[in-house]
Amino acid sequence: MRSFLFIVTVFFSQTAFSQQTAQNLFNQYRPALYQIQMIDKESGNKSSIGSGFLVNGIGDMVSNYHVISDYVYFPDKYRIQYLDSNGNTGDLTLQTFDVINDLSLLKIDQQGLSHTSLQIANALPLQGSTIFSLGNPHDLGMIVVPGTFNGLKKNSFYQRIHFTGSINPGMSGGPAVNENGQVVGVNVATAGNQIGFLIPLPKVANLLAAKQTLEPTQYKAHIQQQLHDNQKAMIEKLLSSNWQTGMLGKASIPEQISDFITCWGGSNASEKNVSFLSVSNRCRIGESIFLNGKLQTGEVEIEFEWLTTEKLNSVQFHNLISQKIAFTRPGNPATKNDVTNYRCQQDLVQNARGMTQKSVLCARAYKDFEDLFDVLYISASNDFNQGSLISHFTLSGVSNESMEAFSKHFMDSMSWQ
Amino acid sequence: MAVVVELLSKDGKVIQHYLLDKSSITIGRAYDNDIRIEDPYVCPHHLKVTENEETGSLDVVDNGSLNGIKINGKSVAQTLSSFDDIITLGRSRIRVFKQCQNVAPTVRLSALEEKIEWLDMRRVCAFFFSVFIAMIGSKYYLNSINQLEFAVIVKIVLTVAATASIWPLAFALLSKLAKKDTHIVSQFTLLWIFLIASELLDYGQTFLQFNSSAVQSIYWFILVTKGVLFFAFLWFALFFAFHQSNGLRNGIAAAGTILISVYTLSPHFVNTDKFHQNPKYNPTVLVPALRFAEASNSNDFVKRSSNLVNKLQKDKREDKD
Numbered sequence: 001m002r003s004f005l006f007i008v009t010v011f012f013s014q015t016a017f018s019q020q021t022a023q024n025l026f027n028q029y030r031p032a033l034y035q036i037q038m039i040d041k042e043s044g045n046k047s048s049i050g051s052g053f054l055v056n057g058i059g060d061m062v063s064n065y066h067v068i069s070d071y072v073y074f075p076d077k078y079r080i081q082y083l084d085s086n087g088n089t090g091d092l093t094l095q096t097f098d099v100i101n102d103l104s105l106l107k108i109d110q111q112g113l114s115h116t117s118l119q120i121a122n123a124l125p126l127q128g129s130t131i132f133s134l135g136n137p138h139d140l141g142m143i144v145v146p147g148t149f150n151g152l153k154k155n156s157f158y159q160r161i162h163f164t165g166s167i168n169p170g171m172s173g174g175p176a177v178n179e180n181g182q183v184v185g186v187n188v189a190t191a192g193n194q195i196g197f198l199i200p201l202p203k204v205a206n207l208l209a210a211k212q213t214l215e216p217t218q219y220k221a222h223i224q225q226q227l228h229d230n231q232k233a234m235i236e237k238l239l240s241s242n243w244q245t246g247m248l249g250k251a252s253i254p255e256q257i258s259d260f261i262t263c264w265g266g267s268n269a270s271e272k273n274v275s276f277l278s279v280s281n282r283c284r285i286g287e288s289i290f291l292n293g294k295l296q297t298g299e300v301e302i303e304f305e306w307l308t309t310e311k312l313n314s315v316q317f318h319n320l321i322s323q324k325i326a327f328t329r330p331g332n333p334a335t336k337n338d339v340t341n342y343r344c345q346q347d348l349v350q351n352a353r354g355m356t357q358k359s360v361l362c363a364r365a366y367k368d369f370e371d372l373f374d375v376l377y378i379s380a381s382n383d384f385n386q387g388s389l390i391s392h393f394t395l396s397g398v399s400n401e402s403m404e405a406f407s408k409h410f411m412d413s414m415s416w417q
Numbered sequence: 418m419a420v421v422v423e424l425l426s427k428d429g430k431v432i433q434h435y436l437l438d439k440s441s442i443t444i445g446r447a448y449d450n451d452i453r454i455e456d457p458y459v460c461p462h463h464l465k466v467t468e469n470e471e472t473g474s475l476d477v478v479d480n481g482s483l484n485g486i487k488i489n490g491k492s493v494a495q496t497l498s499s500f501d502d503i504i505t506l507g508r509s510r511i512r513v514f515k516q517c518q519n520v521a522p523t524v525r526l527s528a529l530e531e532k533i534e535w536l537d538m539r540r541v542c543a544f545f546f547s548v549f550i551a552m553i554g555s556k557y558y559l560n561s562i563n564q565l566e567f568a569v570i571v572k573i574v575l576t577v578a579a580t581a582s583i584w585p586l587a588f589a590l591l592s593k594l595a596k597k598d599t600h601i602v603s604q605f606t607l608l609w610i611f612l613i614a615s616e617l618l619d620y621g622q623t624f625l626q627f628n629s630s631a632v633q634s635i636y637w638f639i640l641v642t643k644g645v646l647f648f649a650f651l652w653f654a655l656f657f658a659f660h661q662s663n664g665l666r667n668g669i670a671a672a673g674t675i676l677i678s679v680y681t682l683s684p685h686f687v688n689t690d691k692f693h694q695n696p697k698y699n700p701t702v703l704v705p706a707l708r709f710a711e712a713s714n715s716n717d718f719v720k721r722s723s724n725l726v727n728k729l730q731k732d733k734r735e736d737k738d
Contacts, residue, residue, distance in 0.1 A: 275562060314704045315559045323562070326700040335692065340732045342696030343725050347630035350712040356705075357712075358627070361722055362696035365729040367736060373729070380702050388702075400726050404719050411715040 025132055025181050026144045029053075031114040035083040035136045036063055036092065036106070036173060038070050042077070051135040051142075051174035052082070052092075052106060054117040055183070055208065061106040062186060062204060063173030065097045066290045068104050072097065072223075073292050075216035082112055085142065095213045099223050099289055100230045100298075101158065101203040102188055104173075105211060118175055120208070121182035121201055124161075127151045131178055133163065133187050133198070135171025145171070149184070153197060157234060157260040158287055161185045161198035224369040227289070227297065227397050231372070235395075235402040238300070239409055247417060248281055249306030251355075251381070251389040254413045261285050261300060276309040276320060288332060289397070295338040297366075297374075297397030299331035302410075305390040314385035321380045321388050325360070328378050331394035339364045339374060348382070353415035356382045357391070361407060366397070375403045377410065389414065419516040420466065420475070422452050425503065427510070436516060441467040444511070445480075458484050458507025466513050469496070475513060477504060529656075536603040545609035550574050552616050584608055584654075592658035600657040607657070611650040618643055623701050628710035632699040640681070648674040690736075 032054045037046040050067030054060065061082075071078045071094060080092040090112040097104040125131060126149070133145045147165020163176065167187045176185040176198045185198030214222055238258050246255030256263055263283035268274055282303045289298035307324065309317050330342075344362035351357065359379040366372040374396045381389040393410055395403065420442055424433040435452055442451040447461035454463075460482040469476050475497045479486050487505040488497065497504075500514035535541055554574045558565060585604035592599050622639040626632045652670040655661065661669075 312562065313559075316562060318702050318704050319560050320562045321702045322700050325702070327695065329695055334694075340729055340736065341693055343728050343732070344696050344698035345630065345718075345721055345725055346632060346698055347718055347721075348628070348708065348710055348712040349715050349718045351715045356708075358700075358702050359715075359718060360696075360698045360700070361718070361725070362698060363722070363725055363729060364696075365726075365733050367733055373726070376696055382702060382705050382708060385704060385706075400723075404722060407722070408715060408719045411719065 021130070021132070021146075021179055025177060025179075026134065026142070029116060029118055029134070029177070029181055030085045030142060031116040032118050033085065033134055033136070033142050033174065034061065034108075034112075035142075036067055037081045037083060037089075038068065039079050039081050040077065041079060046081070047078070049136065049170055050172045051170065051187070053134070053173075053175045053183070054108070054114060055120060055204075056117050057113075057115075059108040059110070059113050060095070060208065060211070061092065061108050062175070062183075062207070063104050063106060064186065064188060064199075065099050065102045065104045066188075067173045068094060068097070068106070069290065069292050072219045075219070080106065082108060084112060084114065088112065093213075095211060096207070097214075097222070098203070098207050099226050099291060101199050101207075102290060103186060103199060103203060103207045105207055107213075118177065119182045120205060121178055121180075121184050124152075124200060125149045125178050125184055129178065131163065131176050131184055133165055133167055133171060133174065133176045135167070135174025135187055143171075149178075152200060155260050155262055156287060157237075157285065159200055159203070160188075160287075161200050163198050167198075220368050223291065224372070227369065227372060228399060230289070230298070231398045231402055234298075234300075235398060235406055239405060243413055245413075246281075248279055248304050249308060249389065250384070250387060250416055251304075251306060252415050252417045253281065253304045253389070253391070254302070254410075255281060257283065257302065261302070263302075275311040276307055276317070278305055278307050280305040284331075292338075294333065294335045296332045296334075297372075299394065299396045301331045301392075301394045303390075303392040304414075305392075306387070307390065308387040310386070312386070317386050317388075321390070324390055325358075325378050325380050328362075328376055328392065328394075330364075330374055330376060330396070332374065332396040334364075334374065338368065339366055342374075342376065349379070349411065351414065352412040355389075355414050355416060357411075358382055359411065363403065371399045372397050373400065373403055374398075375407070377407060379411075381414075383416065420468075421514055421516050421518070423512045424452075424454070425510040425512060429503075429510075441465060442513075444506070452511075454506070454509050454511075456507045456509045459509060460484070463506050464504075466497075474498070475515070477513075482506070533603070533653075536606045537600060538606075539602055542602050542606040542609070545606055545613065546578075549609045549613050549616075550578065552613060553577055556616070581608060581612060588654050588658045595659055597659055603657045604654060607650065607653050611646065614646055615643060618646070623703065624707060626699050627701045627703045628708065630713075644674055644678055647677055 034052045036050045036052045038048045040047045047070065050063055052061045052063035055062050068080055071080050080094065081089055082092050083089050090109055092106045092108055095105045095107050129149050130146055131149045133147060136142050145165045147163045150162040150164060153160040153162045171187045174187045175183045176187060178184050183201060185200050186204060188197055188199060241258045243254035244256040245252050261283045263281055265281050267279040285300040288296040290296055312320065342362040342364045344360055346360040349357050349359040357379040362376040363373045375398060376394045378392045391414060395406060419436060419438045422435040423431045426432050437451055443462060443465050444450055444452045444454065445461050445463040446454060446459045462480045463482045464480055464486055465478045467476050477486065477488065477495055477497060484507055485492055488502055497513060500518045504511050504513060554570050557570050557573055585601060585608050588604050589599040589601040618639055622635060625635045629635060648670050651673045652666060655666045655669055
C-alpha cells in the first residue's frame with residue numbers, strides 16, 4: 001500500500017512538474033511561435049494553416065513542407081503569411097525545403113522578427129523523457145502538448161520520432177522541445193490518435209546547413225533532385241539487403257525484404273463456403289512523401305498470394321486466377337495533373353529459377369519530373385492445374401533504372417520448392 | 418388482234434387469265450358477254466373495250482352502267498395507257514392489255530440458293546441449336562467460381578437463346594409482310610451458326626492473347642474478323658427474307674456492319690485522353706495445357722520496358738502540346 005502511494009505521488013508530481021514546465025516553456029517561447037497561413041491571392045482568404053518557429057535571430061523560420069506545398073506548386077496563386085502571438089500579420093518568403101523529410105525554411109521580414117528564438121538541441125533526448133509539442137491546432141491559438149520521447153520509430157526508412165501525445169492538424173510545422181526549450185524535432189500531423197511522429201533534429205540541422213534561397217522557377221527541379229536521390233538510395237538499400245525467403249504454399253517467396261518494410265500474413269481459412277484456399281503475405285513501407293494535396297509518392301508494396309483448390313476444376317480455377325489479377329490499384333494517389341495514364345506490357349515469362357508466369361508490368365510517368373515513374377507489376381504462375389502464386393508489387397516515384405533493377409530482382413526471387 | 422384480260426384479287430394478284438382473239442370485247446354479268454363477272458354490283462352489259470384503229474390504243478366504253486367504271490381509281494380517263502392500268506367495275510378489278518405486251522426477262526435460278534438448302538432442314542437447325550446451348554452452358558459453368566445449380570444454368574441459357582430468337586423472328590415477320598417465303602428455319606439455323614462462330618472467335622482471342630504479348634494486335638484482328646462475320650450474317654439473313662438485287666443487299670449489309678462498327682469502335686476514339694487511376698491490361702490466364710508459346714525470360718521481359726518508357730515520354734510530350 002505504501003509503495004502504491006509512493007508511485008501515485010511520484011506520478012502526480014511528475015504530471016504537475018510537466019504542467020509547470022509546459023506553462024513556463026510556453027510563456028517563454030510564445031513569441032518565437034507563429035501561425036503560417038496560405039493566402040489565396042484571388043480571394044484574399046486563407047486556404048490552410050500550420051505552425052512555424054524561429055531558429056535564430058536573423059529571421060530563419062522552420063515549418064513543414066506540406067504546410068506551404070500549395071505555394072511551391074502555384075507560386076502565382078498563393079502567398080505565405082505569418083500571424084504572430086500578438087495578432088500581427090506579414091509576409092514570409094520561402095528559402096528552401098526538403099520534401100523527403102517534410103521540412104521548409106522560411107524567412108520572416110524585420111518587422112515581424114521576434115527577439116526570442118528556439119535553439120536546436122545538440123542531441124536527441126533519452127528514451128522516456130518528457131518532450132513538448134508546440135503548435136496551433138484548429139486555429140484556436142497556440143497550445144502545448146506534453147508527451148514522451150520514445151526513441152526513433154523502428155522500421156522506418158525516413159527516421160521519425162515516436163511521440164506519445166496527440167498532434168492535431170494545424171500543429172504541423174510546430175517545434176517539439178525538450179525541458180530546456182531546445183528543439184528536438186518538428187511536428188507532423190497525424191490522424192488524431194495518441195501516437196504522433198516528429199521529424200528528428202538531424203534533419204532540421206541538415207536543412208539549416210543547406211540553407212539557400214530558391215527562386216520559384218527552381219522549385220520543381222529542387223523536388224526532382226530530392227526525389228531522385230531518395231528513390232536511388234531506397235532502391236539500392238532494398239536491392240542490397242538480403243531478402244529473407246519463406247514458404248507460401250508450394251512457393252518460396254521473399255518474406256521480408258527489408259527491416260523498414262512491414263509485412264502481414266493472411267488467409268481465408270476461417271471463411272466458410274469458399275471453393276478455394278488463399279494464403280497471403282503483404283508488405284508495405286507505410287510511409288509516403290507528400291508532394292501536393294493530390295499527389296503522394298515513395299510507396300512500396302509487395303504482395304504474394306498462394307491460391308489452391310480442390311473443389312474447382314482447373315478451367316474454373318484459372319478463371320478465378322484471371323479475375324484475381326484483373327484489377328490492381330496503384331500504391332499512391334495521383335491525378336491527371338501530375339501523372340500520365342498507365343501503359344502496360346504483358347507476356348509469359350519464365351524466371352531464372354524456373355517458375356513460369358503470366359506477367360504484367362505497368363508504368364506511368366510524372367508530368368512535372370523527368371525520369372520518375374509509378375510502377376506496378378502483377379503476375380500469376382502457370383505451372384500447376386490447381387494452384388497458382390500471384391505476385392505483385394508497386395513502386396512510386398522511381399527512375400527507369402530503379403524500375404528495371406527492382407523488377408528483375410523481384411521477378412527472379414520466387415521459386416518452387 | 419388479241420387482247421388479254423386478267424381478273425385481279427383485291428391485293429392485285431391475278432385470279433384468272435383470258436386470251437381473246439377479238440378487236441372488241443364486252444364485259445358484264447350477263448351470260449352473252451366475252452368475259453363474265455359474277456359480281457352483284459356489275460351490270461349485265463357493263464362495259465366494252467375496243468381497239469382504236471388510228472392510235473392502236475384500247476378504249477374503254479361504259480354502257481351506261483349503274484355504278485360506273487374507274488381507271489386507276491379515277492372516273493375520267495377512257496383510254497388505257499399502260500398494261501398496268503387497273504379498271505374497277507362494281508367491286509371487281511380487271512386489267513386489259515394487248516397480247517404483244519413484253520414480260521420481264523427470266524431470272525436465273527440461284528446456285529447459292531440450292532447450295533444452302535440444307536439450312537432449311539429442321540434437324541440441321543436443331544443440331545446447331547444444341548451446339549450453341551452446350552457452348553453457352555459450359556461457358557457459364559466454367560466461368561463460375563461458386564457452385565452453380567443446374568437449374569440456374571438452364572435459365573441463363575434459355576434467356577440467351579430467347580433473346581437471340583428475336584432476330585430471326587423479326588426477319589420472318591418482315592418477309593411475311595413483303596409476301597415472301599419466310600424461310601424461318603433457315604433464319605434460325607443462320608443465327609445459331611453466327612453465334613457459335615462468334616463464340617469460337619472469342620475463345621480464339623482468349624487463347625491467342627494468353628499465348629502472345631501482342632494483345633492489342635490480336636484484339637483488332639479478332640474485331641475485324643467479327644465485322645466480316647457480321648456482314649455475312651446480315652447478307653444471308655436478307656437473302657432468305659427478301660428477293661432484292663445483289664447490289665441492294667450488299668449495300669444494306671455493309672451499312673448495317675458499319676453501324677455496328679461505329680457503335681463498337683466509338684469508345685476507342687472518343688475521350689481517349691481520359692485519366693484512369695488504374696492500369697488497363699489483359700489478365701487472361703488459361704490452364705497450363707493451353708500454353709503453347711515459349712515463355713520469354715525475365716531479363717528480356719524487363720528490358721522490353723524501355724519501349725514502355727519511350728511511349729510514356731511520348732505521352733508526356735503530347736500532353737504538353
